[in-house]
Amino acid sequence: MYGAPELPPDFVSLPYANPDAPRGGRVVFGNTGGFDSLNPFVQKGTVPWQLRFWTHESLMGRSWDEPFTLYGVLAESVETDPERTWVEFTLRDEARFSDGNPVTVADVIWSYQTLGTEGHLRYRGLWGKIASIEETGPRKVRITFNVEDRELALIAGMRPILQKAQWQGKDFAAAQLQDIPIGSGAYVIDSYEAGRYLNFKRNPDYWGGDIPFRRGTMNYDEMRLEFFGDQTVLFEAFKAGQLSAVREFNADKWATQYNFPAVQRGDVVKTDIPHLKPSGITGFVMNTRKPPFDDWRVREALLHAFNFEFINDTITGGAQPRITSYFSGSELALQPGPADGPVRALLEPFAEDLLPGALEGYDLPQSDGSERNRRNIRTATALLEEAGWSVENGVLQDQNGTPMRFNILISQGDKESETAIEIFARALERLGIVIAAEKVDDAQFTSRTNALDFDMTYYRRALSLSPGNEQKLYWGSENADTPGTRNLMGVASPAVDAMIEHMLTATSREDFIAATRALDRILTSGRYVIPFWNFDVGRIAHVKEMKFPQALPIYGDGPQYMPDVWWYQAD
Known part of the structure; x- marks a missing residue:
């Protein structure tokens, strides 16, 4: 895309492959x-x-x-x-x-x-x-x-x-x-x-x-490929020697549950593979096509109520850092503080349409790590009131008396999301909000998300160091309401579309990075996803x-x- 390939025309193999690797097994x-x-x-x-x-x-x-x-x-x-x-x-x-x-x-x-x-x-x-x-x-x-x-x-x-x-x-x-x-x-x-x-x-x-x-x-x-009902059964099959390898995404489980006999004997090996790619986005995505998620203040309130520090400590032992933006952990990520230089120049034409934080700088809410999360709950309460919601008899409702209730769609066997929802639900009860986990099998999960039939759902979008046209599929306006779209949150933003176009037409690496950092600011300050931990x-x-x-x-x-x-x- 920019400059010349690193490998010469007569290269023997990719640099991370062993050209003499034996075949078999x-x-x-x-x-x-x-x-x-x-x-x-x-x-x-x-x-x-x-x-x-x-x-x-x-x-x-x-x-x-x-x-x-x-x-x-x-x-x-x-x-x-x-x-x-x-x-x-x-x-x-x-x-x-x-x-x-x-x-x-x-x-x-x-x-x-x-x-x-x-x-x-x-x-x-x-x-x-x-x-x-x-x-x-x-x-x-x-x-x-x-x-x-x-x-x-x-x-x-x-x-x-x-x-x-x-x-x-x-x-x-x-x-x-x-x-x-x-x-x-x-x-x-x-x-x-x-x-x-x-x-x-x-x-x-x-x-x-x-x-x-x-x-x-x-x-x-x-x-x-062998197929199992959930991750727990799959892991037991691996421990029993029925599988050759598994990928583990939970640092706490990696540290505490991979000490079974095959590991102790050396028959199973634990390997860490570092990387330099962006974090991508993982978490609970909100469907902004429907209320109350069409109001950014409600989305911000839910981000405050989601006690990440406590949930992360419960599920991963606090060993995995939080995703802070869509391209965090890479040179493509938004830079802290107010936008400046070429990034600001790209964003300013859309200043009136951008949500608070895109130009000024936006950081995800942080709790004190305790289960009560009092300060963030107070902030969430104020945001909900500003958005027209009030508590009557312990129930949060809008001006028409409609209570705020929603489900979070997850796959059966997704124990981590289920645990996160249980903790999240207890926090939301203090705000007068009732939520529940809606557990379905993989086929139903795919069908439901393809049909955009959900309130909130588990979401994982891996991103690369060479983002391009696929960004239109992920969060471009053109397919925002098309069944099967990957734009599950329903982003329909001229600013997002413009940043993607700048990425695609950039003639230098510097211009490309500026456009990607600007896109990262818009998406992160859009409060579309409640981010989880980074698979670092x-x-x-x-x-x-x-x-x-x-x-x-x-x-x-x-x-x-x-x-x-x-x-x-x-x-």
Whole structure:
């Protein structure tokens, strides 16, 4: 995106992969919930999240050691003009789907058009920005854009490529469970039982094992996903030796509950994976499409009533720091105090529409750590009164006598959220507010959040060091009310839209950082989410036979780190 890639044209492997890693072995991972679809490219159904990373490929692939840098996968070369109004890819002659058929330009064009019109919402934004997509040679495809957006040349290389012939005469968007999309990736689905397990095997004829981007990756012969009712059952299965690895997101549990016999014997290893990526946002998101969450003063009152310090101490032992903004922990985060310099210049045209704190500086409420949280409860009371709410006979109600009651939608088995809600509910009772946890299975949770059918719900949005067009999907106005949107809070802000546009059209890293910091200010001062704790380090417990390179990417752990660059080796 800015400057030149760090790796030379003749690089051997990604810097955090071991090009000499042995191939072989079998590993088993666990998911909670179930699945009723094996097509991760459409809106319909619940799909194992790992599927699209293991079975399909795109023209280019990301290096997780460089923000905004891509290297060739299905494409052997890429060209673009200085203004990036078009991009042209040349396919590798050896690229093959898992059934042995070559990956063709026709497959690429069909994939982009189909995903852009019938695919999952995450893929549709690009299609509207394409003026034309055409074959310019036997293995060449050129995409011309109709808007000014320098990131599009990169995004165009990141769409999964599917096989056109597989879907002739079939309804792609209405695919059934057995309609598994054919991919070009290293793994194929070997067997499955709906909601119980999914087995992957490395394709012995995988075409790309020795290209530089893939060398030292996709090393396991077999990977299996087992499905469990909740995280507690999954953890017990891991302790019993039924799973090969788990990711742990609770620092207190990591310190106190990973001392079972397999760990003491050395058969299970605890590994910390540091990173430099932004915190993202995790917490309870408020649906601002409906009252009372459409009033920022109510949202601010709820932030004061949410006693983070006490809740964090109860759940994580206070070991994990709080998320302080959407990009906290990185150079993209808002800077403390009033906005100044280029950030202020970007925000000032929208000064009348920004909420308090965007320009002046905004910090999340802090409690004294005690359960009573008296000072913040007093502040919450004043904010609610200012917003037109008053207590009558112990019940908070508006001017029409309607009491404030709402539910927090969570998945069954989400014990941490359930505990947080119990403590939150006791605090809100003192304000005259009644809330309850609404626990549903994973399929219902996905269906409800896709339909925007919730008051408040658990929310996790991971963010990268190279934010771009996906920000429109996360909090852009265009899809704020579209079923399936990732903009669960319902942000519809011209200022947010403008900052995203500045990010996409920036020609220098400095201008890009200023636009991202300005966006972070607007989102944080919008009080849309009650933030939880930051996952400041990756924690993986794994069998001793699972090995990984000593060189770590700046992104740390993630979906394309473990198991992608790990391997199996008996001591």
